Amino acid sequence: MNSSNLLLLPCSVPSVRISKRTIARSSGFEYYLVMSIDEIESAALKLAAAQRARLAERLLESLEQLSDEENAKLWAEEAVRRDQEWDADPSVGRPANDVMRDAFAKLK
Numbered sequence: 001m002n003s004s005n006l007l008l009l010p011c012s013v014p015s016v017r018i019s020k021r022t023i024a025r026s027s028g029f030e031y032y033l034v035m036s037i038d039e040i041e042s043a044a045l046k047l048a049a050a051q052r053a054r055l056a057e058r059l060l061e062s063l064e065q066l067s068d069e070e071n072a073k074l075w076a077e078e079a080v081r082r083d084q085e086w087d088a089d090p091s092v093g094r095p096a097n098d099v100m101r102d103a104f105a106k107l108k
Contacts, residue, residue, distance in 0.1 A: 035043070044055055066074070086093055 044052060047055065063071075063074075
């Protein structure tokens, strides 16, 4: 990990520690090395299924607390990402008829 991309966060409450890698102590605070999103994702994927489900539930709940504006912004960014993915490789898509058939089959 590139050290210029690291962020140090003061943390005085053990339950909010982001990483166990303590790198400094100052003025009554402990500072911890923040994990990159790739490290967090890798660690999360190593969890047992029940733990991953719990984490997914909590993450989804946190998104429900977003304002309408934040929600709209995130969905717009996702739409742009998907459009770019489609433009880069149209083979990743599926015909709408296939998608609808499969969706209705799952509802039966």
